[in-house]
Structures are given as structure tokens and as C-alpha cells.
Amino acid sequence: MKLVRLRDAARPRITLRLDGVPIEAQRGDTLLTALLAADAGYLRDSEFGDGPRAGFCLMGACQDCWVVVEGRGRLRACATLAEDGMEIRRG
Amino acid sequence: MKVAVVGAGPAGVRAVERLVAAGLSPVWIDEASDGGGRIYQRPPPGLARDARSLYGFEAKRATALHDTLDALKPRCDWRPDTLVWHIRPGARQLQTLCGGRQDAVTYDAAILCTGAMDRVIPLPGWTRPGVTTMGAAQIALKTQGCAIGHRVVFLGTGPLLWLVAYQYAKAGADVAGVLDTTPFITKARATPGLLLGGATFAKGLYYIAWLRRRGIRIAEGVTPLAIEGGDDGVTAVTWRDAAGRDHRIDCDAVGMGWGLKPEAQLADLAAVPFRHDALQANWVPVRDGAGRTPVAGIYLAGDGAGIGGAEVAEMTGARAALAVLEDAGHRLDPIETVALDRRLASQARFRAALERAFPFPAHLARAMADDTLLCRCEGLRAGELRAAARAEAATGPAPEMNRAKAFTRVGMGRCQGRVCGAAAAEILAAELNCTVPQIGRLRGQPPVKPIPISAEAAP
Numbered sequence: 147m148k149l150v151r152l153r154d155a156a157r158p159r160i161t162l163r164l165d166g167v168p169i170e171a172q173r174g175d176t177l178l179t180a181l182l183a184a185d186a187g188y189l190r191d192s193e194f195g196d197g198p199r200a201g202f203c204l205m206g207a208c209q210d211c212w213v214v215v216e217g218r219g220r221l222r223a224c225a226t227l228a229e230d231g232m233e234i235r236r237g
Numbered sequence: 238m239k240v241a242v243v244g245a246g247p248a249g250v251r252a253v254e255r256l257v258a259a260g261l262s263p264v265w266i267d268e269a270s271d272g273g274g275r276i277y278q279r280p281p282p283g284l285a286r287d288a289r290s291l292y293g294f295e296a297k298r299a300t301a302l303h304d305t306l307d308a309l310k311p312r313c314d315w316r317p318d319t320l321v322w323h324i325r326p327g328a329r330q331l332q333t334l335c336g337g338r339q340d341a342v343t344y345d346a347a348i349l350c351t352g353a354m355d356r357v358i359p360l361p362g363w364t365r366p367g368v369t370t371m372g373a374a375q376i377a378l379k380t381q382g383c384a385i386g387h388r389v390v391f392l393g394t395g396p397l398l399w400l401v402a403y404q405y406a407k408a409g410a411d412v413a414g415v416l417d418t419t420p421f422i423t424k425a426r427a428t429p430g431l432l433l434g435g436a437t438f439a440k441g442l443y444y445i446a447w448l449r450r451r452g453i454r455i456a457e458g459v460t461p462l463a464i465e466g467g468d469d470g471v472t473a474v475t476w477r478d479a480a481g482r483d484h485r486i487d488c489d490a491v492g493m494g495w496g497l498k499p500e501a502q503l504a505d506l507a508a509v510p511f512r513h514d515a516l517q518a519n520w521v522p523v524r525d526g527a528g529r530t531p532v533a534g535i536y537l538a539g540d541g542a543g544i545g546g547a548e549v550a551e552m553t554g555a556r557a558a559l560a561v562l563e564d565a566g567h568r569l570d571p572i573e574t575v576a577l578d579r580r581l582a583s584q585a586r587f588r589a590a591l592e593r594a595f596p597f598p599a600h601l602a603r604a605m606a607d608d609t610l611l612c613r614c615e616g617l618r619a620g621e622l623r624a625a626a627r628a629e630a631a632t633g634p635a636p637e638m639n640r641a642k643a644f645t646r647v648g649m650g651r652c653q654g655r656v657c658g659a660a661a662a663e664i665l666a667a668e669l670n671c672t673v674p675q676i677g678r679l680r681g682q683p684p685v686k687p688i689p690i691s692a693e694a695a696p
């Protein structure tokens with residue numbers, strides 16, 4: 147899944163890391179936007195072996211967007227703002 | 238008197254506004270940082286907040302609501318980024334969590350304005366990255382300036398289908414198709430009632446006409462077949478038209494939804510009884526026209542009390558505040574209540590027409606193929622629920638929703654049945670040859686959303 151930036155796409159850059167790989171994002175991105183507008187493709191693997199997931203509701207209800215943020219634990223990517231230097235692991 | 242208002246969308250804002258006008262300073266709790274609810278959610282700081290481009294025809298309404306919201310914050314005990322995860326109606330206490338910190342808020346009266354979410358019908362491929370709810374597609378655009386893909390198909394029914402497709406096309410996204418499961422004739426028959434909606438109906442017609450003029454592919458009365466793709470995403474949507482011909486549209490994202498359902502878990506935990514609203518095809522908490530419930534001190538407003546839309550939410554919010562004030566012995570001008578009740582009654586007639594125009598296609602849920610993933614949280618397929626229901630029915634009384642939950646884990650996952658609950662109930666009803674009201678509804682469990690274990694265990 148690739149989010150396409152249509153508007154407001156020239157904000158200050160920030161850099162996060164997903165499983166050690168640098169991800170370029172923009173200030174004001176949620177973690178979900180930061181990862182999926184870059185080339186992360188998905189956020190986590192279903193624990194039942196039915197494939198990758200990348201969130202569904204974007205409103206904090208489905209819980210299908212969990213990722214782990216170093217030092218902060220498991221968070222909903224759709225409801226968490228990305229910050230420069232965040233270390234993220236797939237949920 | 239201590240009043241708590243949960244939620245800062247259209248209903249919450251108007252409720253707090255009326256309470257503050259009466260000299261009260263309520264505790265006001267919202268899960269988001271900045272209020273506005275889903276419909277008038279604002280982008281995070283750093284993104285432009287041009288109301289005209291974000292909210293279109295609703296820009297004036299959105300701006301008015303935001304202005305009121307911001308003016309009210311310093312006049313009450315405003316608690317953003319705070320989840321109410323449990324409610325103890327006996328003790329009149331809300332359990333809250335903010336940044337890992339637990340708190341308890343006591344109230345004499347609580348107005349719950351908890352909003353709604355998309356109602357979905359699972360189909361093969363719906364868990365692939367690139368498939369989101371209609372609301373999600375809108376939130377991505379509104380609050381993050383992003384489309385959910387390069388070529389997007391919108392699938393479902395209801396006013397939101399046309400609105401979001403319009404917003405995407407207007408923002409420059411490539412809308413590859415709008416697939417409405419409701420046949421044209423069903424909508425045409427509801428037109429006399431829809432005319433009651435005045436401007437709201439006119440806007441709906443405008444979106445549809447605009448999309449047609451743009452030459453965007455539109456099909457009505459469709460039967461969705463599958464969302465195709467691989468592990469890295471979506472490649473196409475397949476569907477069958479009313480004449481039985483199969484079609485395929487290449488795309489890399491799908492926004493789907495069949496109307497809305499109340500986010501009424503807190504009302505449930507507060508022990509408010511529910512009734513099945515056949516027209517809405519939703520379980521809704523029981524309340525009177527003013528938002529009073531049978532549970533002392535609990536009032537309801539907005540879409541969380543039954544789907545009515547943003548305009549109605551503003552009215553029900555104000556009305557519930559008036560009910561709180563009335564019940565506390567405040568002297569009110571009867572003209573205010575009567576006028577509000579009259580506006581609510583006329584809106585209810587329009588809403589009923591809207592439900593008739595875009596009925597929930599229960600047959601699609603009932604016809605779900607056995608190998609379709611029904612519950613995305615627990616990896617449960619439709620056939621597994623059917624088989625378990627048959628086995629249970631053979632050994633005892635016909636299972637209802639909460640027993641089904643026990644024997645299949647449907648609704649026991651991380652979303653607690655928010656996403657698949659409506660479709661699961663239809664499948665059970667069809668399998669056991671009974672009605673959805675007989676199947677019952679999934680009862681809520683605290684916490685209403687997953688919270689860190691350490692926070693839950695703390696006193």
C-alpha cells in the first residue's frame with residue numbers, strides 16, 4: 147500500500163527508522179502516513195498467517211495498525227504522530 | 238453539579254456550549270488532541286488548515302464548530318488525548334487513561350457523544366494493504382493530505398460513498414470507479430422523502446452529477462466479488478452487474494463502507510439497554526427524544542446514540558444538555574426546547590428516507606463465501622462461524638451472538654467486534670434461520686479499547 151501525497155507535501159522533513167531502515171517523512175505525519183507514504187508497504191503481519199496488514203479505519207477503532215515504537219511500546223500508527231528519530235518495529 | 242461530556246465532535250461541542258451558557262464548567266474528555274470528531278477532524282499542526290479545501294460545502298459549519306470548541310476549552314476542564322475506557326454507572330464514575338496515566342472522573346450527569354464508525358461487509362481480499370474504510374479514506378485526505386492509493390475504487394453504499402469519491406476526484410486523485418451496491422431504483426423511490434433534506438439532498442445530487450460529468454466510472458446495483466492482489470497490495474476489484482455480467486477494474490486501493498454504526502460501547506458498559514433499529518439495521522442504545530436513558534445520570538447524543546449525521550448531532554448535543562439542566566431543576570425557556578424538538582423531528586423524517594435510499598445490503602453479508610475472512614482480528618472465516626453455529630445449535634438452544642463469541646472468538650479480538658460484528662450477526666441469523674434481533678448483539682467489555690496491561694492493573 148502506498149499513500150499518495152496530494153496536498154501540503156512540502157513540510158519540514160523528519161527521519162525515522164523502521165526495523166533499522168531509514169524512512170523519510172514529514173512533520174505532521176502520523177506514523178501510518180510516514181510509513182505508508184514511504185515504501186514500507188505494510189505495518190504488521192497478521193498473527194494468523196493470513197498476510198500483511200496496513201490499518202483499516204484510521205480512526206483508532208480497528209487496532210489493525212499496531213507498531214512498536216522503541217521506548218514507548220505498542221501504539222496505533224494511525225493515532226500517533228511521527229517524530230524525528232523514532233525507532234519503529236512492525237507490530 | 239458535576240457534568241462530564243465524553244467526545245468533542247459536533248454533539249459534544251454543542252452540549253458543552255449549552256452547559257457553559259448555563260454557568261456550568263463540565264469535565265470534557267476527548268480521545269483526540271484537538272477535538273472536532275471524525276467529521277470535522279483537523280489536521281495536526283504543520284499542515285494547512287484551509288477550511289474550504291478541507292470541508293468543502295461544510296466549511297462554514299466546520300469553522301463555526303471549531304471556533305466554539307476553541308472558545309470553550311478554557312471554560313471547562315478540557316482533557317484531550319484521553320480515553321474513557323470504562324464507566325461505573327453505580328458509582329457514577331468514568332475511568333480514564335491519558336498518556337499512560339489512569340484517573341477516575343465522578344459525575345452527577347454524563348453526556349456520552351462517542352460517535353460512529355463505518356459499517357463494513359467483508360469480501361475476499363478485504364484485509365490486503367490498500368483496502369480501508371470509506372471514513373479512513375476521507376481521514377487520510379482531510380488530515381494528512383494523502384490519497385489511499387494512486388488509482389482508487391470506492392465500494393459500498395450511502396451518502397459517504399459519493400461524498401468521498403467526489404472529494405478524492407476534486408483533490409486530484411484518480412478515482413477508478415464508484416460501485417454502489419444499491420440499485421438506482423431503490424434510491425429513486427426514496428426521492429420524495431429525500432426532498433425533505435433540502436440542501437443536504439441537493440449536495441448529494443451535486444456530487445453524483447459532478448462525478449458523472451467527469452466521466453468517472455459509476456455502477457449501481459453491483460454485487461462485489463473480490464479485491465484482487467498480492468501481499469504487497471491491491472491490483473483490482475471484481476464485481477457483477479445487475480444483469481449478471483462480471484467486471485474488473487484495475488486499481489491499487491479500495492475504500493469501502495455501507496453506512497455507519499454507533500460507537501456505543503460506553504453506553505453499553507453503563508448498562509443502557511439497546512434496541513435493534515430495523516430501518517438503520519443497527520443496534521442503538523435506548524434513549525428518549527432528549528437523550529435521557531433509563532440509567533440514572535447517563536445521557537446520549539450524536540451518532541453514538543443512533544446515526545443521524547453531523548447536523549443532527551449538533552442538535553442532539555444541545556438537546557441532551559438541556560435535558561441535564563432540566564433534570565437538575567434549571568429553569569429553561571420552553572421555546573428553546575420546543576424549537577429544537579421540532580427541528581429534530583423534521584430531520585428524523587429525512588433520515589428515514591436516507592436509510593430507505595441506501596439500505597444495508599444484509600444479503601451480501603449472508604451470502605459471504607465460506608472461505609472469506611470474516612473477523613480480521615482473529616483470522617476467522619465465514620465458514621468456521623457457520624460450522625460452529627450449526628454444531629452448537631445441534632446440542633442446545635440456538636446460539637446468540639455472545640455464545641458465538643465464546644465458541645469461535647468472533648468479536649473477541651483486538652477490535653471487539655466493531656468491524657465484523659454487523660456481518661457476523663447476519664451470517665448467524667441466516668445459518669440458524671432466525672432474525673438479527675434474535676441473534677442479539679455483542680456485549681461490550683472494558684476496556685473499550687486495548688490499553689497497556691500495566692495501566693489496566695493500576696488502582
Ligand code: FES
Nearest residue numbers: 201202204209224
Ligand atoms: S487503522 Fe484502525 S486503529 Fe489504526
